[in-house]
Amino acid sequence: MRLLVIDGNSIANRAFFGIKLLTTKDGRYTNAIYGFLNILLSLLKECEPDEVAVAFDLKAPTFRHKMYDGYKATRHGMPEELAQQMPVLKELLADLGYREVTAEGWEADDILGTLAAACAARRDDCFLATGDRDSLQLVSDTTTVLLAATVMGRSKTVTMDVDAIQEKYGIQPRQLIEVKSLMGDTSDNIPGVRGIGEKTALALVQKFGTLENVYANIDDKLIKPKQREHLLECKADAELSHLLGTIRTDAPIDTAEGAYKVGEGNKAAAVKLLQELEIHSLIPRFGLDGVAPAADPETLPAVEGSVDVLPLTPSGHYLLAARPAVTGKQGTKNVVLQPEAWYAVQDTTVYPLSDDALVRLLDDPAVTLDVFDSAPLYALAMAHGGWGSSIVWDGKLAAYLLDASASKYQVSELLTSYKAQAAFTCEAWPDAGSLADLFARMKAEITARDEDALYNEIEFPLAQVLADMTRTGILVDRDGIEAFGLRMRSELSEVLARIHMETGSASFNPNSPKQLGEMLFDTMGLPHGKKTQRGWSTDAETLESLRDYPLVEDILQYRAYQKLNSTYVEGLLKVIGEDGRIHSTFNQTEARTGRLSSDNPNLQNIPIRTELGSQLRAYFIAKPGCVLVDADYSQIELRILAHITGDEHMQQAFLNGEDIHRSTAAKIYGIPQEEVTSRLRSSAKAINFGIMYGKGAYSLAKDIGVTVKEADAFLKNYLAAFPKVSGYMDKTIADAKAVGYVSTLFGRRRALPELASSNFNVRSSGERMARNTPIQGTAADVIKLAMVRVWKRLRDEKMESRLILTVHDELIVEAPQAEAEKAAQILREEMEGCVQYAVPLSTDVHAGKNWLEAH
Structure with a gap:
């Protein structure tokens, strides 16, 4: 039998401080719960236990407090943000079938010790998951401590068995009690012996074995006179520390085999609580993806909806959403088990949509559509010569506006967050009946927050603009990029040859932080900064401070050439379309400040600060007969x-x-x-x-x-x-x-x-x-509003010019040569005139055959 015992307070504490604060839409903290459950899943995978116990401390004083008033007196109280999560975590663990173990007057450490001793008596394997090194004294042939630690700023579990204790400390696990009795423990306010730290305590225990034997050999030459004096003065403190530091193995808890088998719990309640906490990603990881959440008592039964075929001549208002694709594995390959499928809802009827039916709806003048995620719909409409003119509202954009901190936006998760009620049930399309209530609640909240103008004048119309920009793309000079790549690789070879000559080593690898640190700071003796567990830090800030040294200058050049070649040259060549243009996808629902981002490729990061990097912009070009007109806000923030x-x-x-x-x-x-x-x-x-x-x-x-x-x-x-x-x-x-x-x-x-x-x-x-945020976010809002106005103006005035790119505070239009002057005028007028502030907005507008020339 294999038992996993989790030190609940310790792991929750680690999770809380290891993950940035996370909150639900209504402000409940969740980072400790999310982190704890992730750690639990990792432990289950690593240990494959037959039973799991989760030990928690109680607020009541323990026997150690009664023994010594100062015990843990210097400890800070639990942060309120963590304290609020603890009862919710315990409720969730119970719903998942895990048994909580507590004992009044005893600490979680003693529960771990008692369960470890019970396993040892049965010769069963026991794993103790904790962030507290005190538990290392419990390590034995049957007990392994899985120590939650932070290594290089990242959370990691370190396996500590008898051999690991011997290698690290040079003693047996139980002897760590003797070490603690000598050195004390500031975190628990255990006194120990004044003037004796870990190094001295370890040396004494390695030599004499126990605290008792240290005093029995108090006159030994190993003990220095001052140490001897402190040992004699603090003997009572040392003996008290020994008692306080010894984990007990006789706590009054259930130790019977089978007592901690994971039970059925209440899966429906667990799903409901995970949904309320907006921790949707863990539902399938706990095997609960097929479980319906527990229903609220006040929820009224819904009527049964119907599934029908969309009329050939649809009319009226529809709600449009997609059932997400389901992926799985076949062997080692990821495969789509169920493709994404769009459907429309009108009253209590659901219409599954073929591609043809979907395209027909998107630009039907007799139809209006409230949709969830307009971006792919606009793209589909534009690919078929339309504009997506039937779309009048987008729930995904509303969800982003109402909670920009969410990592993703999915209908099923939002239904829980907004407590949307189902108007009807439909087994084949389970979310369909709740769409109307979800959308209504989101619209009401946007109005209550006075964000209607922000939504209607900026976010919603911008989705159509971005879809058109992605469809149009920007032309690039493939041959020029390839030639630039050849130049980069030639520069890389030359600078690498110089580095090898300067270091005197043809095998030196400048990409290895360890080799680089040893070469610069050990071999060459250059001024150094911080040292990590893996060696000297060679981050950009450290190297920049040493730029005056020729070798360091070459290392920085090597890194710059390598990044330009791998990220930009090779990266850009991979995403050039058949039309010779790059069609970057603009992300409207990612940045918390409201800014846009782009990917495949990320054009926001095309270098401009270095002369060499900015040359890449020369390969983004206008098509024949056109120029790029570039308008950049001047100091907008x-x-x-x-x-x-x-x-x-x-x-x-x-x-x-x-x-x-x-x-x-x-x-x-x-x-x-x-x-x-x-x-x-x-x-x-x-x-x-x-x-x-x-x-x-x-x-x-x-x-x-x-x-x-x-x-x-x-x-x-x-x-x-x-x-x-x-x-x-x-x-x-x-x-x-x-x-x-x-x-x-x-x-x-x-x-x-x-x-x-x-x-x-x-x-x-x-x-x-x-x-x-108010400043950067306002700047983001201004540039978005300007984009909407520029795009509409170009379209309304029936110009061939197209808005094709935005990067931070910059807009780029591809314009026929004959329209360039008018396009520049529109850019300036709309960008500078879209808001009226106490100071005027100012733009720098230039035109050129390529992006570098136009900027």
Whole structure:
């Protein structure tokens, strides 16, 4: 028999601090629950146990507290965000069939010890999963500790058996009690012996075996005079520490074989609770994907719906959604077991849709469609010469607007989140009956949050724009990219040859962090930074600080050439379509700030900061007879900052067309603008942008190359010179803490549960997001609105010009040469005129045969 015993509090604690704060749509914390269940699944796979027990501590004092008032007196209380999750976790474990084990007056460690001893008596295998090293004393021939640890910033389970203890500590597991009695334990406030740390304690136990034998040999030469003095002074503390540090094996709990077999639990309740917690991904992993969630008592029975064939001449309003594809394995291959299937709902009738019927619906003037996920529908319509004009609303976009922090949006999960009621039941299409209520609830919430304009004027029309941009794509010069790749590979060979000559080793691999660290810092003795468990850190920041050394400069060049070749040259060549164009997919529902992203390929990351990288843009070209017209917002986030804070100096600088960074430096130092040096301007530029991201003196110091003290003084001077900026930032954080979210000027919300965290670092991260999101998010809203207006204008004026690309604050139109001037005018008018703020928006517009020339 094989028993797995989980230290519930310890693993939950690890999960909580190991995963960023996660919350449900209604604000319940879930990160500890999600992390714990993932760890549980990993343990089940690793151990394949016959029985599972989950031990938890109780709040009541234990016998150790009664023995010593100071026991665990220095421990901080459980964070409230974790405390709220503990009862829910226990309820969920019970529903999943796992038995909780507690004993008043005893600790979870003692439960682990008692169950391990019972297994040992039966010669059964026992696995103890914990993050507490105290349990290592329980390791034996039958007991293995699965220690949850953090290695290189990542969670990892370390298997500790008798051999592992011997290798790490040079003693037997039970002797760890003797070590603890000497060195004490600050986390549990166990005193030990003053002046004796782990190294000395281990040496004494390796030599004498036990605490008793240490005192029996107190005059041995191994014990130094000062140590001897401390040992004699603290003998009572050492003996008390021995008692406190010994895990008991006689806790009053059930130890019978079979007592902890995983039961049936309440699977329907487990599914319901996982859905309510929005942890949908774990439902199939626990084998519950075929289980219907427990019904709410107040839920009324639904009528039976019907399935019919869509009329040849459909009319009226329909709800449109897709049953997602189901994948599985055949041997080692992933295969589609059930393809995606679209269906339409009208009243209580469900119409499964063929491709032809679906296309017919999308542009039928007698039909209006509320859909879930318009992007593929617009793409389908456009592929057949239409525009998807029947689509009037998109539930996926609504879900994103209402909760931008979700990792994905699926109908089945949203039905639970919104507690949507079924108007009818349909076995073949189980979600169909609830669509109407789901959509109605989402529409009502958007209205209640005053986000109707944001949805109707920006998010919804933008989906059609993005579909058209993906369909159109951008032409590339394949031959030019291939030639650039040849150049990169030639440069790589040359720089690698130099690296091998400089290191004196033809086998040196610059891609190996371990080899690189040893070469730079051990062999060559260069100044080094932090050392990790795997060796010296050779991250970009470390190497940049050593750029003056020729070898390091070559290493950085090697990395740059390698990235350009592998990520961009090889990556771009793979995704060129048959028409010679790249059709990047634009993602509208990913970024929490409202920004767009793209993939296959990610055109947002095409390099521009380096001369070599920016040359890639030369291979994005206009088709014959056309030019690319590129319009880029000038300092849009700073202009929004000036508007949002109401700072008169910043506003006046923009209104006068001044250099905002030079103007800022002059204001901070009280000098005329003509006396501002390039160094002062660079510092002002760094702080102008840094203030929006909540950067402190330390980060600012690194950005502008000064001491932290100088950066701190510079920061204070800035905030004194621009009190309205400082006041706005403080008020934004205070308001966000009060309501739990921040908003853009368009009303887009971003929930910030981090602001309520008891953890300083998490809370500080939330404050940085609170400062930046209203500004960056408003800029994202502005560029989206501009895209909608530019696209509509080009279409309404029946121009051949097409909006084909957006990257951050930049829009690109491919225009026939004869339309280029008018396209540039439309870009400027719509981008600068889409909002009216206290300072004007400004665009830089240029045209060229390729992206590099046009930018």
